[in-house]
Amino acid sequence: MSLGGLRPYSVARDPGPVLRVMNGMGLWKAVLSGGGEPMIEPEFCERFVHEIDSPALEEIELITAAHFASDEKETRVRLRRLVDAWRTRGAGLAKARFSVRISLDWFHAQRIGVEPAARVIRMLGEDDMREVNCYLRSVLLDKDTTFEQLSEALGGELTPISDYQQEIRLPDGRSVLVYHKNLIVDGRMNDRKLSRLPVTIPTASRADVFGQRFLDGEGKHxxxxxxxxxxxxxxxxxxxxxxxxxxxxxxxxxxxxxxxxxxxxxxxxxxxxxxxxxxxxxxxxxxxxxxxxxxxxxxxxxxxxxxxxxxxxxxxxxxxxxxxxxxxxxxxxxxxxxxxxxxxxxxxxxxxxxxxxxxxxxxxxxxxx
Structure with a gap:
């Protein structure tokens, strides 16, 4: 329900080894991800965005459930610090793009609603932060109205889903991509629990169907x-x-x-x-x-x-x-x-x-x- 209830990350206490190894990997894309919420450690996120590097690095991405966006003031402080960390990267570092990917689905929305995500999207539309790319990732479920709610909160228009993707077209001219994946029925979620919920798994969200997207020319994944x-x-x-x-x-x-x-x-x-x-x-x-x-x-x-x-x-x-x-x-x-x-x-x-x-x-x- 809040960042305060989440466990701190050990790697953030000693970021040097992580950055040293990653900066030698020849990265195309560097991602601050979860298994939790990266913004538990905002200072580590800022340092990562500021220092991660590789000769071919094209993009730095922060994945967040937007828990940090609990109010207008806190959201603006956190986003501006991240954007400043990106903008002030050293002259010798790769000119990588910066993206914020918001994790939002029916399960997130039941806990914190759609307003934190809407707040981040609105704020990234301000003139001094508009260079930051923003998109959303969800899980594909039938009877899920999460993105209708988000689109309404933003005053936008939601397009139909095609190839697991749709867009929210905003009044300010931006389009925010929504990418859907399959629901992981494992661990905390299982078929018995799912059967009690008002949402269901469509055929397109089954792993064997969703996995077809990733087959190579030889039919391998x-x-x-x-x-x-x-x-x-x-x-x-x-x-x-x-x-x-x-x-x-x-x-x-x-x-x-x-x-x-x-x-x-x-x-x-x-x-x-x-x-x-x-x-x-x-x-x-x-x-x-x-x-x-x-x-x-x-x-x-x-x-x-x-x-x-x-x-x-x-x-x-x-x-x-x-x-x-x-x-x-x-x-x-x-x-x-x-x-x-x-x-x-x-x-x-x-x-x-x-x-x-x-x-x-x-x-x-x-x-x-």
Missing amino acids: VPARVYNGPQVKHLDGLACLIEDSGKVRILEGNDPTRSPDVREHRTWQEAIEYLYADPVTVFLVDEGPQALAALISDAFPESVRIAADTNQLYHLTELLLDTPAKRLYATLRTLRLHQEQGRVTAPEGAVEAAWALLRAEGVAGSDGG
């Missing part, structure tokens, strides 16, 4: 290689996350038990070498979690069902590799593939010893070592 924003981009780089703990993850792209830490791996080069020493990570970056599910399904048949049924993009790999036996089996299967491709060598004695451990646990697949 490799989350580590895709920017899953309003306009999907297939990239040569990696979609990475740095968590509150300082752990670096590749989006659905590394063994969840093997992540570098920005406090221990002082450069991106050290972090990526640590990540790529793991054959599961290399396989996930090349092929994606759906392919991993298929690869280990001979020993763990439930993997295909998990991959098909999991209605989200951020924790599938954790579910597929949720036991030591699954992680070891996946490691050995991917290692064998990389050996056959001539990408790596491995001591056969150690590999056979690992297969023997699995056999002793009753794990047997089509490749038994």
Whole structure:
């Protein structure tokens, strides 16, 4: 209900390691995101916007639920400080755009209403802040009137949805993009709870349908290689996350038990070498979690069902590799593939010893070592 009730972030207490690693990543886009609310730590957000850099950096984005916009005065102070931090970036830093993405959906609106989001949008229309891009991200639900309410509060006109997108056309000539994604039915939300609500999930919001947007030319979805924003981009780089703990993850792209830490791996080069020493990570970056599910399904048949049924993009790999036996089996299967491709060598004695451990646990697949 308010920022005061949210837990502070540990990385914000020591921002140097995060910025040092990220500034060596060769970023195209740098995002201050959640798993919470970044504006719990406004000073960290301002420093990030002011200092994040890479030669090819095009955009800096802040994702917020607009909890901070509780009144006019507080909203103006917080937005102006962020905009000033962006405008006063050093002369040698990349000339990146600055965007504010507001997270708003039926669930947010039940807690805080649409006025905080409306307040941010109105204020970013003022002359001295109009250069800042602003858009909204929601989840696609039937019987959801959140954006009709927001459009009415702004005196705007809401366009129909097309390809999960619509616009609020404002009286001042701006258009604010609204991008819808699928609802994650997992963790705090489940089918039983959803059945009690006045909103429902349309077919277009199912993960298997929504996921069609991200398929590449070969019909594959490799989350580590895709920017899953309003306009999907297939990239040569990696979609990475740095968590509150300082752990670096590749989006659905590394063994969840093997992540570098920005406090221990002082450069991106050290972090990526640590990540790529793991054959599961290399396989996930090349092929994606759906392919991993298929690869280990001979020993763990439930993997295909998990991959098909999991209605989200951020924790599938954790579910597929949720036991030591699954992680070891996946490691050995991917290692064998990389050996056959001539990408790596491995001591056969150690590999056979690992297969023997699995056999002793009753794990047997089509490749038994």
